[in-house]
Amino acid sequence: MAKTGDRARAAAEPALSTLDFALDRGSPVPLYHQLAQQLEAAIEHGVLAPGNLLGNEVDLSVRLGLSRPTVRQAIQSLVDKGLLVRRRGVGTQVVHSHVRRPLELSSLYDDLEAAGQGPTTQVVRNETVPAPAGVAAALGLAEGGEVVLLERLRRTHGQPVALLGNYLPPGLLDLDSARLEATGLYRMLRTAGITLHSARQTVGARSATAQEAARLDEKEGAALLTMQRTAYDDTGRPVEYGTHIYRASRYSFDFQLLVRS
Amino acid sequence: MAKTGDRARAAAEPALSTLDFALDRGSPVPLYHQLAQQLEAAIEHGVLAPGNLLGNEVDLSVRLGLSRPTVRQAIQSLVDKGLLVRRRGVGTQVVHSHVRRPLELSSLYDDLEAAGQGPTTQVVRNETVPAPAGVAAALGLAEGGEVVLLERLRRTHGQPVALLGNYLPPGLLDLDSARLEATGLYRMLRTAGITLHSARQTVGARSATAQEAARLDEKEGAALLTMQRTAYDDTGRPVEYGTHIYRASRYSFDFQLLVRS
DNA sequence: TAGTGGTCTAGACCACATG
DNA sequence: ATGTGGTCTAGACCACTAT
Numbered sequence: 001m002a003k004t005g006d007r008a009r010a011a012a013e014p015a016l017s018t019l020d021f022a023l024d025r026g027s028p029v030p031l032y033h034q035l036a037q038q039l040e041a042a043i044e045h046g047v048l049a050p051g052n053l054l055g056n057e058v059d060l061s062v063r064l065g066l067s068r069p070t071v072r073q074a075i076q077s078l079v080d081k082g083l084l085v086r087r088r089g090v091g092t093q094v095v096h097s098h099v100r101r102p103l104e105l106s107s108l109y110d111d112l113e114a115a116g117q118g119p120t121t122q123v124v125r126n127e128t129v130p131a132p133a134g135v136a137a138a139l140g141l142a143e144g145g146e147v148v149l150l151e152r153l154r155r156t157h158g159q160p161v162a163l164l165g166n167y168l169p170p171g172l173l174d175l176d177s178a179r180l181e182a183t184g185l186y187r188m189l190r191t192a193g194i195t196l197h198s199a200r201q202t203v204g205a206r207s208a209t210a211q212e213a214a215r216l217d218e219k220e221g222a223a224l225l226t227m228q229r230t231a232y233d234d235t236g237r238p239v240e241y242g243t244h245i246y247r248a249s250r251y252s253f254d255f256q257l258l259v260r261s
Numbered sequence: 262m263a264k265t266g267d268r269a270r271a272a273a274e275p276a277l278s279t280l281d282f283a284l285d286r287g288s289p290v291p292l293y294h295q296l297a298q299q300l301e302a303a304i305e306h307g308v309l310a311p312g313n314l315l316g317n318e319v320d321l322s323v324r325l326g327l328s329r330p331t332v333r334q335a336i337q338s339l340v341d342k343g344l345l346v347r348r349r350g351v352g353t354q355v356v357h358s359h360v361r362r363p364l365e366l367s368s369l370y371d372d373l374e375a376a377g378q379g380p381t382t383q384v385v386r387n388e389t390v391p392a393p394a395g396v397a398a399a400l401g402l403a404e405g406g407e408v409v410l411l412e413r414l415r416r417t418h419g420q421p422v423a424l425l426g427n428y429l430p431p432g433l434l435d436l437d438s439a440r441l442e443a444t445g446l447y448r449m450l451r452t453a454g455i456t457l458h459s460a461r462q463t464v465g466a467r468s469a470t471a472q473e474a475a476r477l478d479e480k481e482g483a484a485l486l487t488m489q490r491t492a493y494d495d496t497g498r499p500v501e502y503g504t505h506i507y508r509a510s511r512y513s514f515d516f517q518l519l520v521r522s
Numbered sequence: 523t524a525g526t527g528g529t530c531t532a533g534a535c536c537a538c539a540t541g
Numbered sequence: 542a543t544g545t546g547g548t549c550t551a552g553a554c555c556a557c558t559a560t
Contacts, residue, residue: 028537030548050497056526067550069330072527080341082459085495088527089558095458096497196520197356198343204513205466205486223484225466234346236311236357252465259457289556291529317545328531333546349546350539 035074043083054092082258123177125151135167138230138241146170160216161250167241197234203227216247223248296335304344315353343519384438386412396428399491399502407431421477422511428502458495464488477508484509
């Protein structure tokens with residue numbers, strides 16, 4: 001059995017059989033992760049065709065010299081990424097593509113950089129101020145307590161794109177303006193050993209005030225995209241509250257959702 | 262060892278020990294899922310305090326009469342939900358709350374219903390039309406081929422909230438206008454056995470045209486929140502393209518992100 | 523009936539964090 | 542040195558799908 005080629009159905013044959021995976025048991029990277037990476041690469045490069053594939057887990061584990069749970073763990077991670085779909089009694093298939101990245105807690109800086117837009121940042125304000133009520137509530141601080149206020153103007157190709165307001169608990173981070181202009185806030189947080197865990201966001205829209213319009217090189221009343229975000233580290237401590245406005249004519253949020261099942 | 266109460270540290274003791282979990286091996290619901298549900302309920306109700314908890318997996322598995330992998334699977338599912346955090350060498354902790362729901366592929370109808378807004382829907386158009394270029398591309402159809410165009414106006418408290426445009430491949434679904442007004446498109450898809458798998462979304466903003474303003478009871482030029490979405494089923498086949506506009510004064514997107522680690 | 527993924531077990535050893 | 546989660550094994554039985 002397991003003869004390929006005796007059935008020329010619409011469903012593609014598991015091209016997987018011709019693939020060989022290089023698993024390094026001496027590597028510090030887990031076997032299931034090595035396998036997942038190589039499977040993902042095979043899918044990415046089209047070696048594993050979308051539609052139908054990936055003959056059964058038991059054979060695969062034998063062929064790779066791994067246990068079935070380990071192989072399952074690798075496959076599961078790709079299922080979680082939306083690249084594969086399992087069907088009981090049928091098999092595991094490569095999804096018909098269309099899969100991009102899930103929405104990430106990325107900074108605008110990273111977004112723009114990834115899009116090759118060569119962002120630049122100008123720090124407009126960087127000072128300690130009393131916390132406004134909403135900010136204090138979001139950060140779990142006393143109203144009127146000190147917070148660091150950061151205000152930045154982001155440009156691409158010399159054109160303003162966004163006005164970024166951020167509030168951070170005092171003493172959390174050394175906010176050097178020069179570094180902020182070079183690298184983005186979220187990257188600085190990561191570098192400082194603060195691991196972001198979750199964030200709560202609200203995305204809306206409104207018309208630009210005269211002042212906002214002037215700063216963003218828009219007309220008064222132009223549509224702006226707005227975003228408020230509170231970010232938490234992995235202990236659940238709030239580490240940042242941001243209130244941002246984007247020129248709707250030059251920026252939009254673009255992302256992929258996966259349905260919980 | 263495992264004596265509780267001999268250390269009164271800031272870190273909370275595992276209140277878990279006093280909890281008993283009811284596991285039914287005869288139930289069709291998997292043991293790991295039963296455990297996960299009961300852990301989640303305990304967290305939800307504050308029985309498991311945020312901050313620090315959940316003594317080691319081995320003891321827990323012995324106490325519950327489960328294998329460690331099964332217990333791990335339960336815990337992992339809550340880690341994926343953002344309710345728990347694992348730290349090697351330390352233990353598993355309940356996150357400091359602030360965790361809401363991740364962004365779901367929910368319909369506006371569901372959103373509003375969940376918010377107790379009592380939405381109503383008016384089907385404005387429901388007909389077969391030639392596919393515009395962008396729509397044909399999104400749905401993987403020939404340009405000018407037939408698609409079903411659905412246009413709906415959604416209200417809460419009698420006030421317009423959104424203008425929803427949807428394109429669907431022909432023959433996918435029986436789109437009865439009366440049922441659409443009663444239940445929402447996504448629910449109808451689910452009922453028809455179409456399981457959504459992923460979606461690609463773009464969220465932006467722009468100013469209302471005169472016509473849009475009239476239909477949404479806004480002034481011309483008012484800020485609108487826009488969303489385009491292509492949804493795919495689990496074979497990767499596009500099943501819906503939507504282009505929606507929302508009154509920014511009455512609606513915003515609100516969601517929780519978890520950072521991939 | 524045969525083949526697939528879904529669940530579960532009872533161990534083992536390792537890497538990392540803490541005292 | 543100890544305790545934790547992280548990884549891995551080699552089986553087993555079940556539920557579902559297809560033929």
